[in-house]
Amino acid sequence: MERVERFLSGKRQDGALRALRPADWRKEGRINAGGKTYHDFSSNDYLGLSCHPGLKEASKLAIEEFGAGACASRLLSGDLNLHHRLEEKTAAFKGKSSALVFNSGYQANVGIIASLYKKGDAIFSDRLNHASIIDGILLSGAKLFRFKHNDQVFLERLLKKERNNFKAALVITESVFSMDGDRFPLKGLADLKRKYSCEIMVDEAHATGIFGQRGSGLVEEEDMTGEVDLIMGTFGKALGGFGAYLACSAGLRDYLVNACRSFIYTTALPPAVIASGMAAIDLVKEEAYRRKTLLKNADFFREALRETGLDIRGRSQIVPWVTGTSERTVRVSGFLQERGYWALPIRPPTVPEGQARIRFSLTYHHSKELLERLVEDIREADKI
Ligand SMILES: *Cc1c(COP(=O)(O)O)cnc(C)c1O
DSSP states (O other): OOHHHHHHHHHHHHHOOOOOOEEEEEEETEEEEEEEEEEOOOOOOOOOTHHHHHHHHHHHHHHHHHHSSSSSTTTTOOOHHHHHEEEHHHHHHHSSEEEEEEEEEEOOOOHHHHOOOOOTEEEEETTTTHHHHHHHHHHHEEEEEEEOOOOHHHHHHHHHHGGOOOOOOEOOOOOOOOOOBOOOOOOOOHHHHHHHOOOEEEEEETTTTTTTTTOOOOHHHTOOTTOOSSEESSSSSSSSOOOOOOOOHHHHHHHHHHHOOOHHHOOOOOHHHHHHHHHHHHHHHHHHHHHHHHHHHHHHHHHHHHHHOOOOOOOOEEEEEEESSSSHHHHHHHHHHHTTTOOOOOOOTTTTTTTTEEEEEOEEEEEEHEEEEHHHHHHHHOOO
C-alpha cells in the first residue's frame, strides 16, 4: 500500500524507524541478544519477581488445576473464584473497598476513562501522562485539558477558569512518571478536589510494589488513599506478571462491570496469570527487602551521577540521563551496549526535542558493585 510505504520511507529518512529486536532470552536482570549477554537496564521487572520461584510455582499449579486459558469473558463463563480472590487481595493491598482486574494497563485506562466520562465533561491531565490515558480521554469524548508536568499552580489556574463550564471533572496523573522517573506531588490534590469538586484518578504503573510502607504505591506513601477515587496500577511491572487493576469503591466496581467495554468484551486473564498476581502481592509484603534495597541503590546511583554534573532526572528506581540530541544519545547508548549494558536511547517524539535520554530502569538484580562500575562507564561515555 502506497501510504504505508510513504510512512515507512519518511521514518527511515528521519532515522526514526523503529524495529523489534528479539532477545534469545531475558531473565534475572540479564538479556541475551545476538550472541551476547547484557545487564538489562530497560525492563520493568523492578523487584526481580518475574523469575521468582514463588510466582513460577503459583502459575504452574494454576495451569495444572484450571488449564491454560480462561476460555470466556468474565461475564460469561471465564469468571473463576480465583479472579475474585485476586481482586479482594488487591483491594486490601491498596486500602480500598473493592478492586477490578483488567487484562492490561492499556485496556484498563482506555476502558475506565471512556466509560466514566463523556462529552460535556472535562479531564485535566498531566502533560507527560501515558499514551493509554490519552487514548482513553480521546475515546471518552470529554474535553481534554493538559497541564504543565507536576505543576499544581498551573492546574489550579485551569480548574478555576474551566471547571464551571463542565459537568463531571477528572484530574488524572501518574504517580511515578515512566520517562522522567519523578513523582507527582499527590498531597496537593486533596485541596483541589474539595475546591473544584473533581474526581481524582492516579496511575501507579511504576509505583506499585515499590513505594509506601506496605509497598502498595505512592498513593499509600502520601496517605492519599481516601482522596483518590480511582487507583489504577499493573501486575506487569514490579509485580512481575501481567494484567492490571483498578482499586475503587464497590459502586464504581459494579458500574464498570456493567459499562466498561474493555472489561466486558474480552477474554478473562488466564488462571496462571491471576495466580502469579496473587503470589506477587504476598511477596511484596514478605520480601520488603527487595524494594528497600532497590530504592537505596537507586539513591546511590542517582546521586553519584549527579555529582559528576550530568543532567540526571527523577526520584525513583527510574533514572534518566538526559543526553541531548538523538544522534548523541544513540552514540552513547552504543558505547554502553559495547560495555555490556542494555540501556536504550529514548528519543523524540517519546520525549521533547533536544531532551533525548538514556533511561536506566533499575531492578533488584542490579547490585551496588554493578552500579558503581556503570557510573565509571557512564563517565567515559559522556566524553564521546
Ligand atoms: C505500562 C503502563 C501502562 C500500560 O500497562 P500494560 O499493562 O503494560 O498495558 C499504563 N500506564 C502507565 C503509566 C504505564 O507505564
